[in-house]
Amino acid sequence: MFETDVQDVPQEALTGSLPSESQIARLLHEAYARCAEVTTGEVADYIPALAEADPALFGLSLTEVDGTGHRVGDTAALFTIQSISKAFVLALVCEAIGHQEVHRVVGVNNTGLPFNSVIALELNDGNPMNPMVNAGAIATTALVPGATAEEKWWTLHEGLSRFAGRSLELDTRVLDSESASNHRNQGIADLLTSYDRLHADPAEMVDLYTRQCSLLVTADDLAVMGATLADGGINPVTGERVVSPEVCRDTLSVLAACGMYELSGEWLFEIGLPAKSGVSGGIVAIAPGKGALGAFSPPLDRAGNSVRGQRACAHLSRALGLNLFASRPHPAKDAEHA
Ligand code: GLU
Numbered sequence: 001m002f003e004t005d006v007q008d009v010p011q012e013a014l015t016g017s018l019p020s021e022s023q024i025a026r027l028l029h030e031a032y033a034r035c036a037e038v039t040t041g042e043v044a045d046y047i048p049a050l051a052e053a054d055p056a057l058f059g060l061s062l063t064e065v066d067g068t069g070h071r072v073g074d075t076a077a078l079f080t081i082q083s084i085s086k087a088f089v090l091a092l093v094c095e096a097i098g099h100q101e102v103h104r105v106v107g108v109n110n111t112g113l114p115f116n117s118v119i120a121l122e123l124n125d126g127n128p129m130n131p132m133v134n135a136g137a138i139a140t141t142a143l144v145p146g147a148t149a150e151e152k153w154w155t156l157h158e159g160l161s162r163f164a165g166r167s168l169e170l171d172t173r174v175l176d177s178e179s180a181s182n183h184r185n186q187g188i189a190d191l192l193t194s195y196d197r198l199h200a201d202p203a204e205m206v207d208l209y210t211r212q213c214s215l216l217v218t219a220d221d222l223a224v225m226g227a228t229l230a231d232g233g234i235n236p237v238t239g240e241r242v243v244s245p246e247v248c249r250d251t252l253s254v255l256a257a258c259g260m261y262e263l264s265g266e267w268l269f270e271i272g273l274p275a276k277s278g279v280s281g282g283i284v285a286i287a288p289g290k291g292a293l294g295a296f297s298p299p300l301d302r303a304g305n306s307v308r309g310q311r312a313c314a315h316l317s318r319a320l321g322l323n324l325f326a327s328r329p330h331p332a333k334d335a336e337h338a
Pocket of ligand 1: 081115134210213277278280304
């Protein structure tokens with residue numbers, strides 16, 4: 001699916017460290033050059049304001065757990081975070097109320113169906129299944145600490161900004177556009193309420209969820225946010241602790257199973273990293289203990305994943321030795337077979 005001709009995987013990278021900075025820079029530029037040629041995919045248009053995105057924009061950013069950043073292309077271009085917010089809101093909620101409660105109320109299994117599926121809810125007795133689909137994300141947002149929607153928003157906005165290391169701004173145009181057209185999400189929240197699985201005002205929770213999706217980020221921001229999850233919860237640029245190492249572990253396991261929509265299995269098979277994508281064209285892919293990739297390119301595949309972003313992540317996962325499932329024999333055994 002993501003054919004690459006990468007052969008030069010640095011062997012030391014398979015054992016827990018990234019290659020040298022000059023190699024990373026070279027490989028990032030190489031991935032960019034190859035994937036910039038790809039012109040397939042469609043820009044999302046079911047949220048009218050997203051249809052205006054420039055399909056030519058393309059940025060790749062990598063932040064190492066020591067805070068070193070590498071970038072190429074449009075890594076400072078702003079776009080709305082959309083579903084990628086779900087990953088970081090999950091982490092904030094796990095930190096606040098514990099992962100067992102999230103497991104109990106929301107679940108951690110892939111639905112195998114699109115992110116905004118109503119059938120998935122019906123088939124599972126109203127169980128939202130996981131925090132990466134819209135039903136589960138709305139249920140997770142309802143668990144954010146705060147007595148009122150405004151208090152919850154403050155916690156959300158402050159928490160996501162701490163992941164990024166800067167105060168994230170709201171794109172009110174995208175927010176208004178989505179708010180005027182998100183009837184399906186309103187239906188999903190009402191359905192959750194009918195199954196007694198949403199203990200907050202459904203319209204308010206959809207509004208909060210839509211706001212979290214409308215925060216503006218860059219590919220550089222995504223790399224820093226992801227690197228915070230790769231770094232045991234400490235933002236490697238600001239040095240601030242955002243969540244605990246256990247919360248990073250739990251969040252990343254959910255991303256591995258559910259982060260790339262119903263194509264999460266294929267992504268894991270090809271790329272081998274926990275990741276989350278969003279319909280505005282962003283992807284964050286996390287290599288625990290090493291760092292994170294932030295990619296941005298608006299044209300999407302049928303599930304909602306950026307086409308260029310996926311290809312670039314596939315290339316870099318192989319070239320940088322990031323795949324979590326890769327190993328090599330113990331040196332002594334390796335020598336015996338040489
Ligand atoms: N706000 C979007 C929605 O709920 C996010 C979708 C996505 O990025 O997957 O439809």
